[in-house]
Amino acid sequence: MTVEIDTRPLWLIIALRALRPIFFAALLVLFIALLYMPAPAGLSPEGQKAIAIFAVCFILWISNALPLAITSLFAIVLVPLFGVLSKRETYALFGNEAVFFILGAFILAGAVMHSGLSTRVALTIMDRFGASPKRLILSIFLLAAALSFLMSEHAVAAMLFPIVFEISKGLNLKPGASNYGKLLFFSLAWGCVIGGVATFLGGARVPLAIGILKETTGKTIEFSDYIIAVFPIVIALLFAGYFIMTYFFPIDVTDIDKAHNVLGKRIKTLGKITYMEYAVGVVMLVTILAWVFLGKRFGLAGIALSSVVALFVLRLVRWKDIEEYVNWGIILMYGGAIILGAALDKSGAASWLVNSIMGGWSDSPVVVFALLSLLTIALTEAMSNAAVIVILLPVSIGLADKLSIDPAAMTYAIAVPAGLAFMFPMSTPANAIAVSSNYISVRDMAKGGFIMCVLSWLVFNLAAAFYWPLIGMGYLK
Amino acid sequence: MKKKSYLDNPATLKIDLMLRGLRIADPLVKAWACGATGIDIMLPGRTIANIPCSEGFTAASPYAIRKRGERYAITDGTGEVEVSLVPRPKFYDGKTSTGVSFSKIAQVHGSLLVITPSPACEFFNAKVECRYCAGNFDRTGKEDAVYTVEDVVETVGAAIAELGSPVVYLSIGFSRDPSGGMEFLRPYLQAIKRHYNCLTAVEALPPKDNHWIDETYAMGADSALYNVEIYDEELFKIICPGRATLIGRKRYLDALEYAAKIFPSGTVSSHLIVGLEPPGSTCQGIDFLTGIGVVPVLPIYRPTTNKALRIDPLTTEIIIPVYKHLYKAVKTKGINLNWVRDLSMVTTPVELKGLVEGAGKNVSLVDTFYGTRLGKKAAWGMSTLRRKLRVKGTHGQSGH
Ligand code: SF4
Numbered sequence: 085m086t087v088e089i090d091t092r093p094l095w096l097i098i099a100l101r102a103l104r105p106i107f108f109a110a111l112l113v114l115f116i117a118l119l120y121m122p123a124p125a126g127l128s129p130e131g132q133k134a135i136a137i138f139a140v141c142f143i144l145w146i147s148n149a150l151p152l153a154i155t156s157l158f159a160i161v162l163v164p165l166f167g168v169l170s171k172r173e174t175y176a177l178f179g180n181e182a183v184f185f186i187l188g189a190f191i192l193a194g195a196v197m198h199s200g201l202s203t204r205v206a207l208t209i210m211d212r213f214g215a216s217p218k219r220l221i222l223s224i225f226l227l228a229a230a231l232s233f234l235m236s237e238h239a240v241a242a243m244l245f246p247i248v249f250e251i252s253k254g255l256n257l258k259p260g261a262s263n264y265g266k267l268l269f270f271s272l273a274w275g276c277v278i279g280g281v282a283t284f285l286g287g288a289r290v291p292l293a294i295g296i297l298k299e300t301t302g303k304t305i306e307f308s309d310y311i312i313a314v315f316p317i318v319i320a321l322l323f324a325g326y327f328i329m330t331y332f333f334p335i336d337v338t339d340i341d342k343a344h345n346v347l348g349k350r351i352k353t354l355g356k357i358t359y360m361e362y363a364v365g366v367v368m369l370v371t372i373l374a375w376v377f378l379g380k381r382f383g384l385a386g387i388a389l390s391s392v393v394a395l396f397v398l399r400l401v402r403w404k405d406i407e408e409y410v411n412w413g414i415i416l417m418y419g420g421a422i423i424l425g426a427a428l429d430k431s432g433a434a435s436w437l438v439n440s441i442m443g444g445w446s447d448s449p450v451v452v453f454a455l456l457s458l459l460t461i462a463l464t465e466a467m468s469n470a471a472v473i474v475i476l477l478p479v480s481i482g483l484a485d486k487l488s489i490d491p492a493a494m495t496y497a498i499a500v501p502a503g504l505a506f507m508f509p510m511s512t513p514a515n516a517i518a519v520s521s522n523y524i525s526v527r528d529m530a531k532g533g534f535i536m537c538v539l540s541w542l543v544f545n546l547a548a549a550f551y552w553p554l555i556g557m558g559y560l561k
Numbered sequence: 562m563k564k565k566s567y568l569d570n571p572a573t574l575k576i577d578l579m580l581r582g583l584r585i586a587d588p589l590v591k592a593w594a595c596g597a598t599g600i601d602i603m604l605p606g607r608t609i610a611n612i613p614c615s616e617g618f619t620a621a622s623p624y625a626i627r628k629r630g631e632r633y634a635i636t637d638g639t640g641e642v643e644v645s646l647v648p649r650p651k652f653y654d655g656k657t658s659t660g661v662s663f664s665k666i667a668q669v670h671g672s673l674l675v676i677t678p679s680p681a682c683e684f685f686n687a688k689v690e691c692r693y694c695a696g697n698f699d700r701t702g703k704e705d706a707v708y709t710v711e712d713v714v715e716t717v718g719a720a721i722a723e724l725g726s727p728v729v730y731l732s733i734g735f736s737r738d739p740s741g742g743m744e745f746l747r748p749y750l751q752a753i754k755r756h757y758n759c760l761t762a763v764e765a766l767p768p769k770d771n772h773w774i775d776e777t778y779a780m781g782a783d784s785a786l787y788n789v790e791i792y793d794e795e796l797f798k799i800i801c802p803g804r805a806t807l808i809g810r811k812r813y814l815d816a817l818e819y820a821a822k823i824f825p826s827g828t829v830s831s832h833l834i835v836g837l838e839p840p841g842s843t844c845q846g847i848d849f850l851t852g853i854g855v856v857p858v859l860p861i862y863r864p865t866t867n868k869a870l871r872i873d874p875l876t877t878e879i880i881i882p883v884y885k886h887l888y889k890a891v892k893t894k895g896i897n898l899n900w901v902r903d904l905s906m907v908t909t910p911v912e913l914k915g916l917v918e919g920a921g922k923n924v925s926l927v928d929t930f931y932g933t934r935l936g937k938k939a940a941w942g943m944s945t946l947r948r949k950l951r952v953k954g955t956h957g958q959s960g961h
Contacts, residue, residue: 087775094950
């Protein structure tokens with residue numbers, strides 16, 4: 085832990101500290117008011133309680149007053165306590181397949197990172213393909229994206245950051261001033277963000293969305309179906325991303341020999357590829373193939389966990405090695421979010437919210453789809469994308485039902501845009517890591533990020549309107 | 562021309578005494594001073610001064626101390642003023658449980674309890690020591706000369722039991738450690754803070770990175786000193802070759818500027834030694850330091866080792882305007898004066914009140930309050946509360 089000194093005026097610090105108890109007291113008052121006010125027409129008593137719990141969690145999630153996972157745990161306590169769902173039902177929901185899929189994915193990614201395979205792949209690709217300044221940027225961008233197809237985009241950003249940072253130092257790029265320095269870190273951050281939406285593995289949000297979809301409608305989305313639906317969007321965004329960043333920050337270096345010295349040195353220290361790396365690579369490959377071809381039959385979580393068991397049977401990892409890669413906070417958060425989503429749906433609160441708040445938006449599925457995806461992109465810039473999903477998805481699925489939109493399509497409308505956070509460091513850890521390099525300012529990120537947000541919203545909606553029908557998907561049931 | 566007498570103003574008397582020293586004729590006082598280089602004497606107005614008495618230059622001093630019945634008086638040949646000898650702390654006679662004498666580990670200087678846990682200063686090894694250095698520091702920095710944390714904590718405990726609430730002042734010589742010595746002082750500082758409710762000051766070297774200044778504050782230092790000693794750039798290079806080459810004057814000034822933003826007003830200071838550079842350049846130093854919120858502390862050079870370093874002539878008449886300038890500068894910049902006070906080795910801005918016209922001769926109620934035990938407890942409480950409010954640990958954000 086490093087320390088930080090708050091140099092704001094003391095009166096302000098004291099006032100802000102005093103705000104916290106006031107904030108929680110106000111939240112309690114709001115909660116009680118929502119619980120005991122006369123129920124509006126059409127809303128069941130359970131629905132009213134579910135909305136009160138949802139409102140409190142919503143405020144806690146967007147304000148970050150408590151860690152996201154703790155808010156989720158709070159939801160898990162409140163849902164059975166106020167009789168929205170029974171205890172048995174509530175805790176059983178935590179055993180959702182999505183939660184175990186996320187756990188398996190964390191462990192698999194941990195094994196790949198621990199074996200050193202991911203670092204080797206990263207270094208080799210950058211060294212082989214990054215022959216010119218332009219190609220080095222492209223290789224970092226595409227590599228970050230490709231790795232994020234397979235593992236959490238946060239883990240990819242964290243893994244590549246030290247390598248990219250060393251390259252920028254090796255090239256003597258001036259933080260804040262060098263365009264090439266900015267490009268290196270933009271390609272890292274945006275590569276991760278764009279790649280992170282391509283599969284279920286780039287982050288835990290898609291499994292979370294599918295978990296909510298399954299709990300509320302019984303439907304699901306297959307691994308391969310998702311990739312087919314989303315991959316062209318990813319390709320288009322990769323093109324757009326590259327052109328936007330090089331348009332705003334034209335390449336200002338000609339020679340990158342020093343970068344290759346850095347990469348060469350790093351590769352040398354790795355030595356030759358080990359048995360462990362081979363073996364973990366094979367397990368990972370088999371797992372992905374199984375997800376694509378056997379996902380329907382055995383379930384994604386089942387496959388993920390079987391691979392985890394295989395890793396331990398083959399003694400490729402020890403628990404101690406991968407423990408640090410498992411983000412228990414995210415697992416807790418997602419478990420709680422799924423419970424809250426189910427509580428809103430089963431109590432009838434979701435459909436009541438749809439009718440009374442969103443009901444008047446429009447009767448056109450295209451307009452509703454576009455508006456929801458826009459709202460998701462806007463919200464995800466400022467808050468956790470998992471929180472965005474848990475706030476919007478249950479209600480949106482209710483709305484889908486009303487407008488005869490396929491709830492699976494509606495799930496895409498929230499799950500995919502929720503990952504497209506380009507604008508701010510707080511939007512996603514990949515952005516935060518890039519800004520922490522000091523090469524990119526928050527202003528730089530907001531400038532390019534805004535255009536990327538608008539573009540990605542357009543691309544997503546165009547794909548939904550024109551490409552999805554070609555593969556047999558559509559808005560309508 | 563009539564000889565000028567400073568006896569009637571404690572502030573000027575302190576300056577004159579520190580510059581010229583004191584002859585000790587009385588065998589009792591001699592015995593009491595016990596061979597120390599300076600003796601602590603309480604002048605009128607509760608002004609405490611550590612007056613040189615054994616260095617060669619003191620033989621020419623007009624001042625002598627005499628016993629008058631049960632009391633003592635300092636005379637300059639034209640008159641005399643009653644003073645009292647500051648009693649030698651009793652805890653000096655005690656030892657730690659490992660047998661180290663408390664007086665070896667800590668020395669009381671006014672309100673400060675000065676502790677130097679390690680006598681090492683690597684400037685000596687690199688042969689770039691400060692040219693005025695009195696060599697208090699063991700030049701080789703032998704391992705066995707380092708006092709353990711337990712010994713230091715015991716010593717502080719004994720001192721607090723006797724003196725109430727002294728400010729524990731930890732100092733360290735130069736090392737190549739990027740923290741400026743704070744990594745070494747950390748266990749001492751934290752242990753002292755854990756055991757006692759006392760204020761602490763650290764005299765260290767400017768660290769390589771400012772985050773060490775944050776750490777210094779967070780680990781419990783209530784005050785920080787990075788002593789630039791000489792403001793004039795050229796003289797700094799000549800007189801402090803180690804500081805100039807291995808740290809750099811700019812780093813001193815930058816670190817002080819940053820520290821003044823982190824620590825409370827009036828708690829970051831830097832020595833500017835009077836007598837090693839022209840008074841004009843000391844005044845420039847005062848202006849610069851006060852401009853960045855730092856309290857300049859002006860010790861007077863005691864030529865024990867290198868007489869040639871001292872500017873000549875150096876008289877109290879030349880020095881007094883510098884001290885007046887110091888008082889006016891800290892007052893104009895609104896720097897809190899309650900931290901740097903009651904120091905025997907230097908004249909502090911609070912003591913200079915009586916020197917500057919229109920500054921009000923009387924010690925204010927607040928000044929008096931902070932001098933009392935209760936005042937010191939209150940200062941400790943405020944300082945601790947401030948640290949609690951200001952220091953934040955940064956944790957990794959788990960976002961999406
Ligand atoms: S820093 Fe300078 S004055 Fe202090 S001990 Fe080292 S050489 Fe002597």
